[in-house]
Structure formats: C-alpha cells, structure tokens
Amino acid sequence: MSADSSDQDFTNENNLLLWECLQAQAGWSVTYTYRHICAVRGSTVSISCTYTYPPGLRVTSTFWVRKDNLKSEPEYSGRVESVCDNNNECTLIIRDLTESDSGVYKFRITTNIETEKWTGEPGVSLTVTADQSRNQTELTCVSQCGDSLRSSYIWYRNDETVGGQTQRKLVLQSTDATGRYSCALSGHQRFRSPPVYAPEGPSVSVSPSAEVEEGSSVTLSCSCDANPAANYSWFKDGEETPKSSEQNFTITNVRAEDAGTYSCRVWNLLGHSQSTVEVTVVTGTFASIVMATC
Numbered sequence: 001m002s003a004d005s006s007d008q009d010f011t012n013e014n015n016l017l018l019w020e021c022l023q024a025q026a027g028w029s030v031t032y033t034y035r036h037i038c039a040v041r042g043s044t045v046s047i048s049c050t051y052t053y054p055p056g057l058r059v060t061s062t063f064w065v066r067k068d069n070l071k072s073e074p075e076y077s078g079r080v081e082s083v084c085d086n087n088n089e090c091t092l093i094i095r096d097l098t099e100s101d102s103g104v105y106k107f108r109i110t111t112n113i114e115t116e117k118w119t120g121e122p123g124v125s126l127t128v129t130a131d132q133s134r135n136q137t138e139l140t141c142v143s144q145c146g147d148s149l150r151s152s153y154i155w156y157r158n159d160e161t162v163g164g165q166t167q168r169k170l171v172l173q174s175t176d177a178t179g180r181y182s183c184a185l186s187g188h189q190r191f192r193s194p195p196v197y198a199p200e201g202p203s204v205s206v207s208p209s210a211e212v213e214e215g216s217s218v219t220l221s222c223s224c225d226a227n228p229a230a231n232y233s234w235f236k237d238g239e240e241t242p243k244s245s246e247q248n249f250t251i252t253n254v255r256a257e258d259a260g261t262y263s264c265r266v267w268n269l270l271g272h273s274q275s276t277v278e279v280t281v282v283t284g285t286f287a288s289i290v291m292a293t294c
Helices: 005-026
Strands: 029-032 036-040 045-052 060-067 080-084 089-094 103-111 117-119 125-128 136-140 153-157 169-173 181-185 195-206 211-213 216-225 231-236 248-251 260-268 271-277 287-291
Touching: 029 103, 036 045, 036 231, 045 103, 045 125, 089 103, 169 181, 195 260, 195 271, 216 231, 216 260, 216 271
Parallel strands: 036 125
Antiparallel strands: 029 045, 045 089, 060 103, 080 089, 103 117, 103 125, 136 169, 153 181, 195 216, 211 287, 216 248, 231 260, 260 271, 271 287
C-alpha cells in the first residue's frame, strides 16, 4: 500500500526529529532564539543562535547560509554581518532589507576535521513586508474542543466585547493593535483565553550601580510585560545596527567611547516600544548613568 501525502509528511517529520536527536547525542546542537521573524523593508534584522559541538574538535569557521554562505552572495554584499562571542552565541545582522531577503536562514559550523561539520536545522524563517502601515495581525481563538462545538466566538478588547466579531479569527490593522485582546466561545464566557497584548514599558536598569569606573563592566537590563513574549534589541546613539539582541547587554572594560545614549527596543506582533539610558564615562574617576523612559 502506497503512503498518502499525510503519511509522507509524518515520515519526513519523524526523519527530521531522528536526525536532530542523533546529532544532539553526538554533541552537535544549534538553538535559534526565534524560529520565525517578520521585518519591514528597509529595516535591519538580527537573527541569533547558540551552538554546541562535540568535545575534541576545533571550530574553524561559523557562518550563515540561505543558498550558500551569505557573505559570498552578491545580493547581500555590504549588508550582512555575523558576530559571535566566546559563549558560542552568534548573531546574523542583515541591513536594508528587501522582500527578496525573505526565506530560511541556517547556521553552519565547520571544524578541523573535514567530515565533522553541521548545519542547524530547521533554521529561521524571515518574512520581509513592504510597508509596516499595511501590516495586519491575525488572532485565532483556539479551543481545546477544536471545531467540534461549531460555536460562534466572542472577542474582547480591554474586557469590552468587540462588536460584530463572531468568527474564530480576528484581523487587526496596525492602528487597532493597542489594547489587550482575549476570546471565548459563545455561551462559555467564563472560560476566556489569556489576553494578548503589545509590550508595555519597557523598564531599564543598570547593574552593579549607576556609577561605573572606567575599565570595569556594566550591564544594561531591559524588561517589559508582553504576550506573546517580546523581542529585545539594544541600540547606541540611534545607530541602525543593534549592539545586542538580548534583554541584558553587558559592556566590559568600559572606555570613553562607550559613552552615549542606549535604547532598548521591544516588540512583538502587536506592537513595539522603547526606553533609553544615558551612559556617561569619566576618565579616571566614575561614570554616572541617568535613566530615562520614552
């Protein structure tokens, strides 16, 4: 008996899971911070991952691929940068995005043994949209009973019903995405879903203190309330390239040129926000840091 398409998909998925399992057992792994990213044409995006490799090997190169090494593809010339730290954390930065940049990006590792190399599957799917003002966000109300109840739905915005919306899906224009949205099956309003909402805040803090001696280290931290969870990026003095794509950004061996305004930008599918922190470095004495919120 030949397998139908659903059987084939199931087999392919199992093969991928088996491959990932075998590689993990061998010491290989690549963990992507986000599997799906949406960005606007002309903007800059950061794609991050962490990796491990088997003991006894020496990593000779790490790079990002779509069809081939991005740095060797003419259409990415001058627009891509790959940054890795000593903790096996790597970030791909793509500037001046175009719709043709949409696709799947994967992280590849080579070692001192030619046969010992690996590409992190399944990669990160990047979607580049033409104009943020035309972006739509689609919310779907999911019941544990599936569609078996054949019920209509009730949508809420800030605890008030959204008039005329009784379908399972609710489409929001970018201007409608403020507020907290939740849903329930009609007749079962007591069992309302948890709300989803854009980042609120964020708040920024400095550790270990608001005064940093030149040559020491300082950590800028950013946090916000959001559902789904927010993405984080730190920028300095309005630059387009992020300094970090993590909640916490540590500056080691603080120098005079580290002085400036640092912005923590947070976003999810429903919206974005940012807060700033001003870093002042005083040579030979102490640096005072004053926080400000946008």
